[in-house]
Amino acid sequence: MSVAAPAPAASADPPAESPAPSRARDWRAHATVALLALALAVYVTSGLWRDPFRHGLSDNLGDQAFFEWLLGYGVYTLGNGADPFFTDLLNVPWGVNLAANTSISVYTILFAPLTHLAGPQVSYVTILTLNLAGSAFAWYLFLSRWLVRSPLAAGLGGMFCGFAPGFISHANGHLNWTAGWVAPIVVWQVLRLRQRGHWLRNGLVLGVMLGAFFTIAAEGLFYTALASGMFVIVWSCAGAVRAEVKAAWATVLKALGVAAVVAGALLAYPLYMHFSGPQTFSGTGYNQRYFAEDAAAYLSFPSRSLAALFGLGSTLGPNRTEETSFFGVPLIVLVAVSLVLVWRNAAPGRRATLRAIMVVGGTFLVLSLGPRLNWMDGELPVPLPYALLARLPLFDAALPLRLALVVAAVFGVTLALITQELLDRRISPSVHTGLTAAIVAALLPIFPLPVRVQERAPEPAFIANGTWQKYVSDNGVISALPFALNVHADGQRWQAYTMARGGPQFRIPDGYFLGPMINGEEGKEGLGQIGAPPRSTDWLFTRAALYGYVTELSDADRAQARADFAYWKLEALFLPEQITGSDHMTLFRNSVLVTATDLLGPPEQVDDVLVWRIRPGVDPIDR
Structure with a gap:
């Protein structure tokens, strides 16, 4: 001009x-x-550089987890020939349209070698x-x-x-x-x-x-x-x-x-x-x-x-x-x-x-x-x-x-x-x-100050060592507790780290992403929303984690959980030693444990997590 x-x-x-x-x-x-x-x-970015594995952005841990997931998915895409614009690894059974999210596909492919190595x-x-x-x-x-x-x-x-x-x-x-x-x-x-x-x-x-x-x-x-x-x-x-x-x-x-x-x-x-x-x-x-x-x-x-x-x-x-x-x-x-x-x-x-x-x-x-x-x-x-x-x-x-x-x-x-x-x-x-x-x-x-950071939960040995494979079939569904969401996205992060290493992979319900409101079992799509439409069982654990709310469960709650587990084709749940909330939020791990034990019975101690196996068609408490 x-x-x-x-x-x-x-x-x-x-x-x-x-x-x-x-x-x-x-x-x-x-x-x-x-x-x-x-x-x-x-x-x-100095706060992240001091310890990129344990430090997270306290003002927005959810988005950081989502982009780390995309970077892990870049390695998965190259290794498995997956669609860079759609995945079924999140939001089981519907999947996530990554093109309608911010897929950063060029970044995920260019940085895949670094992601795989580091x-x-x-x-x-x-x-x-x-x-x-x-x-x-x-x-x-x-x-x-x-x-x-x-x-x-x-x-x-x-x-x-x-x-x-x-x-x-x-x-x-x-x-x-x-x-x-x-x-x-x-x-x-x-x-x-x-x-x-x-x-x-x-x-x-x-x-x-x-x-x-x-x-x-x-x-x-x-x-x-x-x-x-x-x-x-x-x-x-x-x-x-x-x-x-x-x-x-x-x-x-x-x-x-x-x-x-x-x-x-x-x-x-x-x-x-x-x-x-x-x-x-x-x-x-x-x-x-x-x-x-x-x-x-x-x-x-x-x-x-x-x-x-x-x-x-x-x-x-x-x-x-x-x-x-x-x-x-x-x-x-x-x-x-x-x-x-x-x-x-x-x-x-x-x-x-x-x-x-x-x-x-x-x-x-x-x-x-x-x-x-x-x-x-x-x-x-x-x-x-x-x-x-x-x-x-x-x-x-x-x-x-x-x-x-x-x-x-x-x-x-x-x-x-x-x-x-x-x-x-x-x-x-x-x-x-x-x-x-x-x-x-x-x-x-x-003049800017460094972005704020906080400690976040380390990856459990149960995930890092591949022990999870003993509890899930090939490409099966497993979830950390509470289920992954923007305010507690640990489960999504750990899936990202597993994808980055290559090898077998699991799928998870829920997750942090943008998707449609689903009306009924027909899957009619509509207005956008953050994450998957909540069901009774995942909300039960989110409520316990965020607010420490524990309720006495009824047979109706267990029947609903059985239906939700079948909906997700869920095979196992696990609770790590530490769960992370954004903005230095304290999450109530003990409330999650009490709720899970009331719903599913006593857990197994496996490596550094508590595990509950989910058997299709079996009442949770009678597993």
Whole structure:
């Protein structure tokens, strides 16, 4: 797109050859930014690196367990030729549509050797760290190529984009949303589509990108496509770039056509599975009015920041994983002032770019507020534009507050632009010092703290040593107690570790995933929800684990348990020495033991777990 001095050349092609000293300086700058980004990413994830096998993300153990499960499933997929987009290992007897979840298939395959050798725990923290560092570095390269000359300006903007409060928040569990590098790489390729004579090559590259990135961050890719399309349309309408648009439109359309064909071919099966395959659903199981950005959150500081150390953190997010804005008043003011200053100094072509950036940022900010306005934890009777989109395909499966991550990218671009203006001394001396101090004052309070971790239950020797195979038939069903769920996902983790080692595998009922509400035994699919539809028996154990609730069981309870066991084709249950709850939650293991013993009779002590065999057709207590 059109950019004016002092930015790099407006051409989609970089200069053919740079002087040797310039190349050397570039590589030194690249290496410096890469090392800084990696160091900061390791700092943010340091709690996991200290002991990846025993430490878990206390603010979101469930999502960490789910992604570790996917990494283990990647090894299973390669070893067994399994479908990467559907599995019957979870949620017996229905299975789980992984295409309708975040399958991260590219990651699971690429990291399968590491997962097999070191375990899903190590692969998980490795990917999380590389996501954060790679996002900052990718944005740095993008800004260096398209918008600013100075490595310092590009580095500051890139580091903000990679480590903005929203992405630190999503580092609590999400390997998809921390893959912020997807956006600059895709946008870079979109901007290259206008290269004359290269429409076929550029279209092929973009199509392959879309096919690969869909499995890593489908929702983020959707937002990137929306932002890119909006930017191009607004930019193209500017009179200053009319001749440039006229010369490029035919090339761009041909390249987009190639990209559509290539992406369509690569995504034909995953898209079919996502929208029409077994265990599909509408929506996400999450309330869009609840998972909308509170307008006051934009003015607040995040819970994992330096400001929070001094009691200035906020709780306006729905949870600690979804603090997607939380920029603070100083940064909001700085961005507004910076845009005015950059606009004043910009040539017409640069103003076309700035206008498009501001429209994208403003639009996504408003949409992130959701269907109704929220202020200071209260919903006001003020309808907002997202209400018109909420029921549309794709939007119905999105969470509005995550649109604020696009706003974070706009803020990062603005920081790079104003820093370049300062370095070029295009700001008046009377403002220069104050603006420099304002940048420090705006960024220092939101400097990130490491993600919170807690101890989690170790893998039982019963699982690690393969003793479980004596209690389950080939590909049979066994479950830890309590049954796997997002707030107590140990059983799902241990299945992941078994898959990563290769060899025989067991299946489990329930699990943490997104799936449909099942109406009756016919399996009619409907709205989305978290996990499997609960049955009486798994809820019996969940209630005991979460609340310590123990009830005197009746013959009806035992008859229901017999029916539920047959429904799951369950062959054995086991209770480990320790069970883990999220957010340092204390789970009541003794209540689970009392409930299981009342229902099933005395257990066997096997290795380091208690085991109950389940025999079909036999009353649990009379086994």
